[in-house]
Amino acid sequence: MLEAAGLTAVEESVYRLLVATTTASAPELAGQSGLPQHRVEAVLAALTGKGLAGPTDSDPPQYSAVPPDVALLQRRTDELDKARSTVTDLLDLYRSTRRRQDAGQLIEVITGAESLRLHLRQMQDNARHEMLWFCKAQYVAMPSGSNRAEYDALARGVRYRVLYEQAFFDDDNAVDNVIEGVQAGEIARSVPHLPLRLAVADRAIAICPLVPGGPQGSPGEPTAALVRGSSLLEALISLFERYWETAVPLSLGAAGTLPDARAAQSGDPLSETDRRLLSLLVAGIADKAIASQMGLSRRTVQRHIQHMMTLAGATTRMQLAWQAARRGWL
Template sequence: MLEAAGVSQEQESVYRLLVTAGGATAHDVSRRTHVSEPESTRVLEALVHQGLASHNDGTPRVFRAVPPDVALLPRIKHTADALDTARGEADRLLEAYRETARRHDAGQLLEVITGAEALRQRLRQIQVNAREEMLWFCRAQYVAMPSGSNTEEFDALARGVRYRVLYEKPFFDDEGAVDNVVAGVQAGEIARAVPWLPLRLAIADRSVGIFPLVPGGPEGSPEQPTTALVRDSNLLGALVALFESYWEHAVPLHLSETGDLAADDTAHYPALSPADGKLLSLLVAGVADKAIASQMNLSRRTVQRRIQNLMERAGAGTRMQLAWQAARRGWL
């Protein structure tokens, strides 16, 4: 059991005897383990050499175990650190191997999926394997997954995967669509809506995505979907950028006090204080933080802190997004 710490089974057996006996001579060890006394002496001296045991200078010598927290825990920590380093290097080598494979084999980057059932299985698979975030474009008239059938989303949300889902407005005309979106939002989904989406899209952990290669009809129609699964590449990066662009301009959806699905409206946004309004106007006008601080008699750090507060209040990840949200909310 202690082999990972560099202790052989033979040495571990003798070390355990010393721990439980409090001390023992080579003769004692030989008698209890049924091993010759010279062999017992060899094992005991090996334990001393490894810092697992000590002995007195008497005759015969009495060997005692060094406490496990002193003898073993540092060795185990060192081994664990070495394993972590090796694991990190193995991950880097694996990524280099995959990168080389992708460059020489397009099949490593793009996989064609034909048919609704195959698409449904892949959509479920990437959600089961997702660890951090799922990005979705949801269009009207499902092709593979009827609204409400994606139980993998709820499982993923329960284990901490973040879901950001964009719905085009015609999607809500599908039967049961609104109730299913409400259930998703209640479970933790972050939902937004746009008038129209250019394609269907699902991206897991920004490392794998699924999107249609050619338009496909609703499930059951003669026009079966032909989709592509794309892995880490410039194409996937472009799809992520497309999602973020639509997400930035989408209207957030939330649950009202009655539990109904509602879109955020600018009329519901509290107005800014005069000071924050002035700061925001200067920021949008392109005035540098240092100049804003000078004009408003504030420290530069205070200006940056107030800008960060405004970004959090607007749900913006960048200053550019803050400017757009400020215009949409009537803050300018």
């Protein structure tokens, strides 16, 4: 019986006749089976659709049987592919529904420095697009320079945006480690203070300590939250972007050194020429007129503007004006 191939009794009967002959037309099979020709034609169409028979281009068409093992194997393969696709869709729906209904699916509590290190490593190993970091002074799980997973991720094209608070650079070897990261492709900025520690992978999952804890060996193990897709995760990403906008870029100088983050954030990182040029720019004066008034070339004016845009982390002159007002440069 060929129920496994999805055949009815009539279809199996006609298929057996085809197997016993090299080729046969619908009229010939009707004569052999005793079935009306229109019924045989419908059965042949069904067998063709199921991959068990194939017609020729002759008139009337001649039909031949496809070996049953080949037909059954192909049918099973197609069914397995459909089943896999259906199961994947259902699993995604199940996970999404469970996360909405069960807070435990959205926030997982991690306790201990070793567990925290493991999760941070896994996040970076699985990242495909971007990592966001808040780096505060006094490490909790990863001493400065020990996060080698970053370099593996950078090598495969993952973008790293890292914010360092000023006190971070007081740690031993911190400056050298940041320089190494920037040389590897990390995009680094600095702010006077960060509100918390944070790591976000692909804007899909984040780690945010709940209990501060301290450096390895100090009393009290750190406790962190692993946060998945939710409004809380969106809020953490928005917090990062808010601090990123006002942070000072840390690009390497010609000697391969970082700028003094405290000096850059002291409120007066501009020269007297920069400040005068900026005031004219904000007033709406064109580059050519600024150059003439200050006795500079247009190229020099544009170089000063680009330098200030880099300091402010601005990509347009409008952003530069906004950042200059926020930072008290005007």
